[in-house]
Amino acid sequence: MESNDLMSAALAVFRDEAADLIAQMEALLLRQEAGLCSEEDLHALFRCAHTIKGSAGLFGLDEVVRFTHVxxxxxxxxxDATIQFSSELVSVLLQCQDHIAGLIAAGLGGEIADSERSDQLIIQLIPWASASETVAPAAAPGLAQPAGGSDFGMFGSDCWHLSLRFSPEVLCNGMDPLRFIKYLAHYGRISHLETITDHLPTLDQADPEQCYLGFELALQSQASLEEIEAVFEFYGETLKLTCIPPHSQVGTYLALMNSLPEDKKRLGEILVACGSLTSWELEEALREPAGEEPVSRLSETPVDPAVAPVSGGTSAAAPQRRSDDVRGNEAKSVKVPADRLDALIDRVGELVIAGASTHAQATRSRQPELQESASLLLSLVEDIRDMALRLRMVAIGEVFSRFPRVVRDVSKELDKQIDLKISGAETELDKSMVDKVGEPLMHLLRNAMDHGIEPAEVRRARGKPEHGTVSLNAYHESGAIMIEVVDDGGGLDPDKILKKAIDKGIVAEGANLSQQDIYQLILAPGFSTAEQVTNLSGRGVGMDVVKSNVEALRGTLDIQSELGRGTTMRLCLPLTLAIIDGFHVGVGDSQFIVPLDMVVECVELPPGLDQVDYMEQRGVALPFVRLRELFGERGRAHPRPRVVIVRFAGKRIGLVVDRIYGKCQTVIKPLGPLFQHVPCVSGSTILGDGDVALILDILQLLQEVVANEGQGGHKPALALSA
Known part of the structure; x- marks a missing residue:
């Protein structure tokens, strides 16, 4: 892999890691404001900022490093409990977290970082930081070379001494040792650097992809051992690092010299040049046995005891165990680009169609062995389909996690006390839908807080708690995912909505609308009941966007409300946009697919029901829809029609069909431009014999039944041609 490819891959990893860390920072800060933070959470919060700063420095994002350092x-x-969290500090840190995300995006996008905003936030942090801590480190670190001889040894060295020996393959792994060494300047000043060239081969024997160099350096810094080790933690087994703290005993340096393979006299000269030892101290040390041991971080690679530095107890073992844990966790998951996963799903869909075709041909051949083989193949294809679809299923909590911050900020802006409750965050749906459902939910949530939740004084007058509640709920039902946004506010006033709609000319004066129809009016473009325009609402945009986005996902939005008690906005979305289990039926010359999860049972249509649209089913009236009439089918009718009973959202209806073929795997294909707006149809599929079948939208069929009952007659046939 070329260096540019390696750098692009590394940047992609950094971008994903930074996004996760920033999201974790936000969640931890919100937990802290709610009083739920533990001591471990405080450590995790610090580690998030520390890791972002360290990683950003490796890619030259100096403004990120400067700001994140503060x-x-x-x-x-x-x-360290030097200061305490407060609501004001959380607010500033949340702004800082947003700014860090913006700095990273700007840096990776090649844009100029907003250093002015950084300085403004640093000033806001002054009350919680000492003056020295609010002064950011130099933006462009480099290697400071000594002007002459060093006299550190005369007073005892106040520098860290770092000894680095890299494995030959480190360059092949895309690591640049010099970049990491330069990054140390963010923690202090590199007062001296010596390059170890003892193992450098002759030019004709050198491999340009191998690293033959080592380094000894002195670092003036107040950093801790953990911070210095963290700079090099990405190297793992490809680096042997020894860190000697300031003011260590002379014997510690002697132990280091004994552990390294280079000439001891040469190493001694290097230690003197670094200022870690004086000439006199070196001479005295060489006359006596080693004393104090160096603090070392050793790799797992077996090392010759004759050249290995003595381990400094837990300081070496603990970071290595953490590294092992990280590698163990990484081994359990593999990141796959979304486009590759989409391509896999597409191929599996074609495999499903080919498998169904093979099974149909085997059935027509009436050869038992071929039929058995085709059935086995179809079963394996179903297993592969299910596994492939599970790869693309993610928890809805990925979307829900964005909203605690939204509720916090909006409630402060509105001067309302609003709590957010989340349930069903583990409910899964297709990844492609997760990416698109966030915006509709954001509109619904902000609408609930602005229009739904009343001010505290109004809630007190109505006998409600001052704190309003908005709930996000998700659950599966009949092969679909239901997402609810529920508030305990004032509810929708149907009279006010209808009056506003009449004033705007959306409906005619004297129109006879059901309560559900009135609620649906708030989804009309330009409709708003707000008395004044605010930053959040009042311009009549938002709810129409929700409707269009939900319909683009083949979903629906149901509204339920009780005046004075609250409102429920319920999104109904298909679990996947790719492949489903279907129930194959026929009407005349047409083929239809019903989502199998919604099918309850199949019965014969009782005779004598030509003039009615309902039948008795176990003592209960069951409305039904004649698909022949609904779609204007003119093919030959069956003398004994069947009724497929389906259930959705607690309601049942019957679908009158001519023939029932049974279960089939259904690859959902989008309708062409001429048929995209045909009601009661959500897509199409290709059957095993090559025919095209339409996939029925059961929820729209339910709505057709309700509308039909309201008008007291049959609705006209739906046009399927243009």
């Missing part, structure tokens, strides 16, 4: 110091003071 945030990290404030979080360190919180972690």
């Amino acid at each position: 945030v990290e110091n404030v979080l360190a003071r919180v972690r």
Whole structure:
């Protein structure tokens, strides 16, 4: 892989990791404001900022490093209990977290970072940080070379001494040792650097992809051992790092010299040049046995005991165990680009169609062995289909996690006390839908807080708690996912909505509308009942966007409300946009697919029901829809029609059909431009014999039944041609 490809891959990993860490910071800050943070959460919050700063420095995002360094110091003071969290501090840190995300996006996009905004936020952090901590480190770190001889040894070295030996393959892994060494300047000043060239081969024997160099350096820094080790944690087994703290005993340096393969005299000269030892100290040390041991971080690679530095207890083992844990977790999951996954689903869909065709041909051949083989193939294809679809299923909590911050900010803007309750975050749906459902939910949530939840004084007058509640609920029902946005506010006033609709000319004066029809008016473009325009609402946009976005996902929006008690906005979405289990039926010359999860049972249509649209089923009236009349089918009718009873959202209806073929795997294909707006149809599929069947939208059929009952007669046939 070329260096550009390696860098692009590394940047992609950094972008994903930074997004996860920023989201984690937001969640932890909101937990802290709610009083739910533990001591471990405070450590995790600090680690988020620290990791972002370290990773950003490796890619030269200096403004990210400069700003995050200040945030990290404030979080360190919180972690150490030097200062306490407050609502004001959380608000500023949330702004800082947003700004870090913006700086990273700007840096990766090649844009100029907003350093002015950084300075404004740093000023806001001053009350929680000492003056020295709000001064950011130099933006462009480099290697400071000594002007002459060093005299550190005369007073005892106040520098960290770092000894680095890289494995030859480190360059092949895309790592640049010099970049990491330069990054140390963010923690202090590199006062001296010596390059170890003892293992460098002759030019004709050198491999340009191998690393033959080592480094000894002195670092003036107040950083801890953990912070210095964190700079090099990405190297893992490809680096042997030894860190000697400032003011260590001379014997520690002697132990380091004994552990390295280079000439001891040469190493001694390097230590003197770095200022870690004086010439006199070196001479005295060489006359006596080693004393204190160096603090080391060793890789798992077996090392010759004759050259291995002595381990400094847990300081080496603990980081290595953490590295092992990370590698163990990474081994359990593999990141796959979304486009590759989509391509896999498409191929599986074609495999399903080919398998159904093979099974149909085998059935027509009436050869038992071929039929058995085709059935086995079809079963395996079903298993592959289910596994492939599960790869694309993600928890709706990925969307829900964005909203606690929204509720917090909007409630402060509206000066309302609003709590958010989330349930069913583990409910899964297709990844492609997760990416698209966020915007409709955002509109519904903001609408519930602005229009639904009343001000505190109004709630008190109505005998309600001052704190309003907005709930996000998700659950599966009949092969679909239901997402509810529920508020305990004032509810919808149907009289006010109808009057506003008449004033705007959306409906005619004297129109006879049901309560559900009136509620649906708020989805009309330009409709708003707000008395004044605010930053959140009043311009008549938002709910119509929700409707169009939901319909684009083949979903529906149901509205239920009780005046004075609250409103429920219920989104109904298909679980997947790719492949489903279907129930194949026929009407005349046409073929239809009913989602199998919604099918309850099949019965014969009782005779004598030509003039009515309902039948008695176990003592209960069951309305039904004649698909022949609904779609204007003129093919030959069956003398004994069947009724397929389906259930959705607690309601049942019957579908009158001519023939029942049974279960089939259904690959959902979008309708062409001429048929995209045909009601009661959500898509099409290709059957095993090559015919095309339409996939019925059961929810729209239910709505057709309700509308039909309201008008007291048959609705005209739906046009399927243009």
